Amino acid sequence: MSKSYFDETHCAIGHPKSTFMQWMLTVDHKRIGIMYAAVMFTFFFVAVATAVLMRFELFAPGQQFIDGDTFNQAFTLHGVIMIFLFVIPGIPAIFGNIVMPLMIGAKDVSFPRLNWFTFWLYILGAAIAVSSLWVGDGFADTGWTFYAPYSLNTGTNVIQTLVAAFILGMASILTGLNFLVTIHRLRAPGMTFFKMPLFVWGIYATAWIQLLATPVVGITLVLAILEKYFGIGIFDPAKGGDPVLFEHLFWIYSHPAVYLMILPAFGIMSEIIPTFSRKEIFGYRTIALSSASIAGIGYLVWGHHLYTSGMADIAKTVFSFLTFFVAVPTGIKFYDWVATMYQGKIVLSAPMIWALGTMITFAIGGLTGVTITMIGVDIHLQDTYYSVAHFHYAILGGVVFLLFAGMHYWFPLVTGRMYNEKHAKIAFYLNFVGFNLLWFPMFIAGYYGMPRRYFDYLPEFQIYHQLSFYGALIFASGLIMMFWVFYKGWTKGEKATPNPWNATTLEWHLPTSPPPLENHTKVPYVDFNPYEYHHGEPVVKFDYETMRRID
Amino acid sequence: MDTNTTVNYQVERKRYYKVLVGLLLLTTLTFIQPYIYHAATFTSQMLIAVVKAWLILMYYMHLKGEKLIGATVIFSLFLVTVFFVIVIGIDVPNFQNATESHITSQVTDHAANTAHAAH
Amino acid sequence: MAHAYVPEIATDREGNEHEVQGWQDDFYGGKLGFWLFMLTEVMMFGGMFLALAYYNTLHAQDYIEASASLNRLLGGTNTVILLVSALTMGLGLLKMRAGDVKGAKLMIWATIILATAFLVIKGFEWRAEYNHGVFLGLPAMQPGNEGSLPFGKILFFGMYFTMTGLHGLHIIIGIGLMIWLLKRINSEKVTPDHHILYWNIALYWDIVHLIWVFVFPYYYMIGGGDIVGGVAHGH
Secondary structure, eight states, X not given: OOOOTTTOOOBSSSOOOSHHHHHHTBOOHHHXXXXXXXXXXXXXXXXXXXXXXXXXXXXXXXXXXXXXXXXXXXXXXXXXXXXXXXXXXXXXXXXXXXXXXHHTTOSSOSOHHHHHHHHHHHHHHHHHXXXXXXXXXXXXXXXXXXXXXXHHHOOSSHHHHHHHHHHHHHHHHXXXXXXXXXXXXXXOTTXXXXXXXHHHHHHHHHHHHHHHHHHHHHHHHHHHHHHHHHOOOSXXXXXXXXXXXXXXXXXXXXXHHHHHHHHHHHHHHHHHHHHHHTSOOTTHHHHXXXXXXXXXXXXXXXXXXXXXXXXXXXXXXXXXXXXXXXXXXXXXXXXXXXXXXXXXXXXXXXXXXXXXXXXXXHHHXXXXXXXHHSHHHHHHXXXXXXXXXXXXXXXIIIIIHHHHHHHHHHHHHHHSEEOOHHHHHHHHHXXXXXXXXXXHHHHHHHHTTOBTTOSOOOGGGHHHHHHHHHHHHHHHHHHHHHHHHXXXXXXXXXXXXXXXXXXXXXXXXXXXXXXOTTSSSSOOOOOSOTTOEETTEEXXXXXXXXXXXXX | OOOOOSXXXXXXXXXXXXXXXXXXXHHHHHHXXXXXXXXXXXXXXXXXXXXXXXXXXXXXXXXXXXXXXXXXXHHHHHHHHHHHIIIIIIIGGGOTTGGGOSSSHHHHHHHHHHSOOOO | OOTTOOOOEXXXXXXXXXXXXXXXXXXXXXXXXHHHHHHHHHHHHHHHHHHHHHHHHHOHHHHHHHHHTSOHHHHHHHHHHHHHHHHHHHHHHHHHHHTOHHHHHHHHHHHHHHHHHHHHHHHHHHHHHHHTXXXXXXXXXXXXXXXXXXXXXXXXXXXXXXXXXXHHHHHHHHXXXXXXXXXXXXXXXXXXXXXXXXXXXXXXXXXXXXXHHHHHIIIIITTOSOSSOOTTTTO
């Protein structure tokens, strides 16, 4: 029985004998990705529980069982965990780590020890954030956006959360740095940029955002911490500061951050669609370049979060135009994916139905974003449930759904086993129905004026909250079922072959399943495109001992 | 690309000293600028700083000849410039509620003029 | 670093061999990685300059007056010290690459001494400002008190202490890195053939200098006119 990466590993310090220490000190990108996943999903469920708690509270007008201040802390906790601990590390931390080096034929990332250090930096940041629940006045109650001047004046643990966010930001920067150097330096011989799989393009574009945008929010948080601690007066109007400057600096990062979230997700879509259409992807180059342009233009649109802040009218117009513009590359991707499926032999396995479901939910999320790009419309809909529904459709129904799709897709690669296909599909439908019932009514509620982050509301909005509540229950049960399917699959599932989907990219051309520690037996020479299919069958075949082509 | 094992010590050393002299001259210029050309102090100072920065980047940091790294430096400087242009060039001069604002200078200058002289 | 690393060979269909770049022993990769890290510093200090310039536009007169009250003699001395230290750092790296390890270590010591001098002088500056009531947390820096500075000056000095403070922190980190570098040279982990660490620390020192190249004129020189400046002037 040959060894896999679960049997042996490289460590940052020394050669520990115990399995536990081997996991704690591992520099292997595959193990690090799994550890990120384990921690991130734990936090994900904490944030989901917080959300369900809020849905319970909001079932009827008036106070049910938590007060207004606690409610404020709840939505802040939900946002901070979901954004900083889950979606931003997100797909890069899990699949960027596990799959990207395999896809380019590398043995690891460029700086494996930095990768190990970055993981523990993430853990430190997460611990500091979550521990603020039990310190002093409890978790921050400012919303995850920490707007000045309230964040500067509230007694809850803002400083601690800002410190945590800074540390988490550093982890994000270092991950991006590591991936950028890896993709530039460690591609297999012959693999030019335009022979890379599109997931790698997604990770590459994301890494640029991680690297250049995050420091801006880093310094903003540092300035806010210094202001709270020393009373400097950078954002507090009582001292001559300008809270809108905080908004500018905050959103200069946080808008590119959402592209940081979606680009790897689109990369996963671009992997799943050709594999389950048994066909070469349509418009490879346009998808690749659209990822780069989304990353580039995405730096220029942050002002659409400031339409109601008193920003100059000319600036509002500029931002509105640029935001419309940045929607175009995403549209190009959608057309390319649909064109790929056209006349393909569609295989409706679990990864594919997740991907197709996401095309629906993300289209809704993206298009509703375009509606509030219009300044006049946004003046009415800003800070209502419409925005909330929009970004949940885009982030949850886009990024997270594609993360789930990727989990179904790469499950056999990571674990060496297969989950139960039928149960996985049932879980998908539970998730999809629950998700839409939870979020769609919010578009309507927001349109009629239901404000976000409100603990209480007028009776006319109750019906929407009730529908959302039932949707939340169905969605939560779908999530639980999906993870149960994964758990059963990993512990009791059938053993998988190295390439159960008969896909073409390099991560499926490993000698064993799960993969060996050192990845490919030998690094192949890449003189082929990533998605070459002929009559539904992959063109490129390898001899797995020598990694030379035998087609 | 690999470690530069063949380094021409004398040539490089001369280059470092030449750049040092250039930087020292520019620093002197920084000090005397307010006397010889008082009109646009901020712009002049920033221009001198940019020239110094260019010398440091090209020669001390060996950026001359580096294609990829040079492109990334230019891209990030471009981003910072865009932030400045949009926030300070477009937003600040055109605040929507400037006349009512508690923090813009027409309000604070008045307050400063009527407060005690201490500064 | 694995000095005994042997790169893999990949063979294409014609039988040609291609060397595979591994993550070990990748000089260019190390250099690229460090440059990318420095870009984050550019973005970070860029954000601070943005805040500084933002309030400059709103309070131009206050800024000029506050700038004039800074000690240009001390600040200028620091500028020259840092400039020379950038030279010593670069010369040290050059000597290492040419094989002169002893000379390289001397240059690192020279840089450390100059860096420490910078910090000492900055300490004097801050102390003088503190004695004049201008410091983080003191009443003059809060509005509404007896001797409160006007808004523009509060913002100016707030950013001044923040930026020079963070810059000073980077200098302290730099000194730490240089001491570590000396240890690595002594234990022969850094040699004329394997000097990526030295290269990157020199780059780090250059960027610390680069930031000061912009910090100095923006804070000290925009008040223009009087060379001596200093705390006594204008107060």
